[in-house]
Amino acid sequence: MSDLLRIQNLEKHYDGFDLEDVNLSVPAGSVVGFIGSNGAGKTTTIKAVLGLIEPDAGTVSLFGEETVGAPQKRLAELKQRIGVVFDTCSFPEELTVKTVGKLMAQCYENWNPGSFRSFARTFQLPEDKAVKDLSRGMGMKLSLACALAHDPDLLILDEATAGLDPMAREEALDTLRMFMNEDGRGILMSSHITSDLEKIADYIVCIDEGNIVFSVEKDAITDVAGVAQCRAAEFDAIVDSGFFTRGTLHFERSAYGTAVLVPDRQAFAARFPQVAIERSEIDTYMSLMLKGETR
Numbered sequence: 001m002s003d004l005l006r007i008q009n010l011e012k013h014y015d016g017f018d019l020e021d022v023n024l025s026v027p028a029g030s031v032v033g034f035i036g037s038n039g040a041g042k043t044t045t046i047k048a049v050l051g052l053i054e055p056d057a058g059t060v061s062l063f064g065e066e067t068v069g070a071p072q073k074r075l076a077e078l079k080q081r082i083g084v085v086f087d088t089c090s091f092p093e094e095l096t097v098k099t100v101g102k103l104m105a106q107c108y109e110n111w112n113p114g115s116f117r118s119f120a121r122t123f124q125l126p127e128d129k130a131v132k133d134l135s136r137g138m139g140m141k142l143s144l145a146c147a148l149a150h151d152p153d154l155l156i157l158d159e160a161t162a163g164l165d166p167m168a169r170e171e172a173l174d175t176l177r178m179f180m181n182e183d184g185r186g187i188l189m190s191s192h193i194t195s196d197l198e199k200i201a202d203y204i205v206c207i208d209e210g211n212i213v214f215s216v217e218k219d220a221i222t223d224v225a226g227v228a229q230c231r232a233a234e235f236d237a238i239v240d241s242g243f244f245t246r247g248t249l250h251f252e253r254s255a256y257g258t259a260v261l262v263p264d265r266q267a268f269a270a271r272f273p274q275v276a277i278e279r280s281e282i283d284t285y286m287s288l289m290l291k292g293e294t295r
């Protein structure tokens with residue numbers, strides 16, 4: 001499977017923040033969820049991919065072509081194949097939905113006016129309404145319609161479902177699923193709404209303080225891993241058992257006991273049948289990996 005996007009050893013240094021050694025790929029046919037706390041480095045990574053900031057080190061390949069240091073003209077050609085949505089609608093305020101479509105037609109060779117009208121109808125965007133009069137959610141939908149109407153191969157969405165109500169988010173996810181129905185496409189999707197990623201992502205990449213903390217198949221979190229709730233004696237027995245090798249036991253103590261992140265809940269249940277274990281969600285997995293203790 002070829003990679004639509006491959007980031008290798010990316011670095012960007014700001015005063016007080018270091019994006020370090022970031023590696024991330026979007027294979028064709030896959031949706032990659034990009035998660036991390038506020039200020040972790042998601043947007044910085046995305047901006048480097050789009051050539052909006054210059055990395056201090058590392059490489060970015062789009063559709064198999066190296067872009068860092070490539071001529072602007074070539075980067076612009078490659079970006080024709082990308083649909084981008086940031087978390088704010090950045091079109092000029094006075095334009096109407098219809099005139100945004102006309103403006104976009106000047107920017108993208110593959111712009112499909114019929115497809116834009118159809119997305120605008122699906123998203124219930126009145127075509128004569130000005131950008132300044134759209135709600136935040138409507139603005140996001142307009143950005144998504146624009147990102148999709150030039151038939152991109154890769155979608156890069158930075159908090160694109162933020163500001164959408166639950167029904168609109170479901171509608172946006174359906175649109176993304178339809179987008180993925182065609183072979184060879186992919187999505188990089190940063191989001192704090194991990195329930196959206198549980199529904200659509202194939203891989204989850206987590207960044208914290210500028211470093212990638214984990215990069216796994218989503219099913220490894222939601223189907224294979226688990227969270228065990230242990231009493232003190234159970235926790236001590238788990239530590240002494242050698243089931244977890246040094247540095248792989250992630251846990252968090254609370255008034256109710258100790259929550260332990262278990263990479264394989266079936267194997268764990270076979271070894272410790274008396275300990276309660278439940279399915280892990282992306283949020284709990286991330287919280288235990290980032291905030292939990294490790295031993």
Ligand SMILES: Nc1ncnc2c1ncn2[C@@H]1O[C@H](COP(=O)(O)OP(=O)(O)OP(=O)(O)O)[C@@H](O)[C@H]1O
Binds near residue numbers: 014038040041045
């Ligand atoms: N131009 C800049 N100059 C200095 N620091 C910057 C600049 N752009 C971003 N940063 C810093 O880089 C860090 C990462 O920011 P970034 O926007 O990538 O985080 P994020 O993971 O997208 O966060 P959020 O989830 O809040 O959107 C932050 O500390 C931010 O202040």
